[in-house]
Amino acid sequence: MNLYIYNTLTNKKEQFVPHNHGEVNMYVCGPTVYSEPHIGNARAALIGDLFYRILSELFDNVTYIRNLTDVDDKIIIESDKLGVDINRLTEDITRVYQANMLKLNMLKPTHEPKVTENIDNIIDTIQKILNNKSAYIADSHVVFDMESFSQYGSLSNKKSEDLIDGARIKPEPYKRNPKDFVLWKPSSHKSCGWDSPWGYGRPGWHIECTSMIKSIIGNDATLDIHGGGNDLIFPHHENEIAQGSCCSSSDYCNYWFHNGIVLVDKKKMSKSLGNVISVSDILEVENPIIVRIALMSAHYRQPLNWTEDTMNNSRNIYEKITSSLEIESSMTTERDDKFIDLLCDDLNTPNALQYISKQARDAKRDSRVLPKLRHNCGLLGIKSNKITIDKSLVDKIESLISLREAARKNKDYIEADRLRDLLSDMNVALSDGSDGVSWKIKH
Numbered sequence: 001m002n003l004y005i006y007n008t009l010t011n012k013k014e015q016f017v018p019h020n021h022g023e024v025n026m027y028v029c030g031p032t033v034y035s036e037p038h039i040g041n042a043r044a045a046l047i048g049d050l051f052y053r054i055l056s057e058l059f060d061n062v063t064y065i066r067n068l069t070d071v072d073d074k075i076i077i078e079s080d081k082l083g084v085d086i087n088r089l090t091e092d093i094t095r096v097y098q099a100n101m102l103k104l105n106m107l108k109p110t111h112e113p114k115v116t117e118n119i120d121n122i123i124d125t126i127q128k129i130l131n132n133k134s135a136y137i138a139d140s141h142v143v144f145d146m147e148s149f150s151q152y153g154s155l156s157n158k159k160s161e162d163l164i165d166g167a168r169i170k171p172e173p174y175k176r177n178p179k180d181f182v183l184w185k186p187s188s189h190k191s192c193g194w195d196s197p198w199g200y201g202r203p204g205w206h207i208e209c210t211s212m213i214k215s216i217i218g219n220d221a222t223l224d225i226h227g228g229g230n231d232l233i234f235p236h237h238e239n240e241i242a243q244g245s246c247c248s249s250s251d252y253c254n255y256w257f258h259n260g261i262v263l264v265d266k267k268k269m270s271k272s273l274g275n276v277i278s279v280s281d282i283l284e285v286e287n288p289i290i291v292r293i294a295l296m297s298a299h300y301r302q303p304l305n306w307t308e309d310t311m312n313n314s315r316n317i318y319e320k321i322t323s324s325l326e327i328e329s330s331m332t333t334e335r336d337d338k339f340i341d342l343l344c345d346d347l348n349t350p351n352a353l354q355y356i357s358k359q360a361r362d363a364k365r366d367s368r369v370l371p372k373l374r375h376n377c378g379l380l381g382i383k384s385n386k387i388t389i390d391k392s393l394v395d396k397i398e399s400l401i402s403l404r405e406a407a408r409k410n411k412d413y414i415e416a417d418r419l420r421d422l423l424s425d426m427n428v429a430l431s432d433g434s435d436g437v438s439w440k441i442k443h
């Protein structure tokens with residue numbers, strides 16, 4: 001079984017071959033933790049999660065890294081605006097983000113590094129780049145010297161003259177060249193700064209990712225896969241490649257994937273339009289697995305248009321699948337190569353959803369299809385969260401039912417009622433028949 005990924009670096013779909021046989025490492029840029037995570041953050045995390053699931057199906061040893069950017073200009077601005085301490089703000093948002101991702105059934109990454117826990121590593125990486133003469137010190141800043149890296153622009157196909165970030169009309173005086181970017185800058189903020197060989201300051205955004213990757217996989221190791229939203233291709237990922245190539249002897253990363261934007265009713269989400277959908281808000285009113293299905297309903301490279309129709313279609317798919325998954329409580333699963341092929345085709349989730357919808361219909365007529373359906377749902381992280389029936393839950397329910405039976409026999413009706421309520425809280429409906437008690441999960 002071969003996995004094909006559309007590689008932004010080569011602009012084509014390529015067979016994925018890990019640099020080390022059987023071992024894969026993947027990094028996905030995580031959120032900057034300054035405001036409530038929105039569905040765009042969730043989509044980026046979901047694509048990482050799906051790649052992680054399919055890679056784990058195909059390879060023995062997969063390392064998935066998703067960082068938390070807890071040092072950034074946006075964080076300082078937001079904390080000043082709210083009058084909240086920076087650490088308090090980033091810790092609160094991190095907690096919300098992690099809880100949201102868990103509800104959306106994202107697997108926990110192997111590593112979830114934070115910038116604040118990697119300052120020494122970042123200083124070390126910057127020092128390596130300086131030693132390599134790919135950066136210079138000016139006015140308490142450490143600045144990457146673009147002249148030192150001739151391959152710059154390979155990911156975004158940008159030509160040298162396009163490289164100046166359009167928003168920056170006035171070049172900073174400490175830069176030799178307006179194209180150069182900052183690795184370390186001074187900080188006047190007492191809760192967002194660290195001592196360094198270049199004075200009290202803080203890292204630039206781009207070096208944070210490069211350094212966290214290198215600290216985990218090793219400075220001279222190549223990353224297999226790097227992902228993130230397509231708004232990060234330039235300058236963030238270009239700068240990562242430049243830094244990573246100038247602090248190490250190895251290639252920075254072999255495969256790059258980028259996911260498209262989430263639109264709301266065909267409009268870009270923005271605070272000024274007031275159409276930003278936060279994950280917490282949508283989870284207040286919607287089943288998280290239905291949200292998960294909606295997030296994978298478009299191919300990841302395409303924009304995802306979030307509309308009422310998107311949600312309705314996802315609800316339908318969820319109902320179809322879960323009503324079949326609940327036919328029996330057995331947990332046997334069976335690998336389905338046809339389905340894996342669909343996912344291996346650059347993570348074709350629209351086709352995969354169509355496939356399992358049909359499979360769910362078939363399962364109603366032929367329960368032999370169920371083990372495959374179950375396995376496929378596992379690969380997409382789709383579960384029935386009306387309630388998950390696993391073996392330990394079945395055991396627990398049945399032992400509570402036996403205890404209730406015993407209580408009834410002993411005419412301890414208070415205890416019997418308490419146990420019935422307990423089961424009811426677990427979504428278990430009991431019916432007392434002539435041949436004993438039967439149970440089912442309430443919908």
Ligand SMILES: [Zn+2]
Pocket residue numbers: 029030209236
């Ligand atoms: Zn990043």
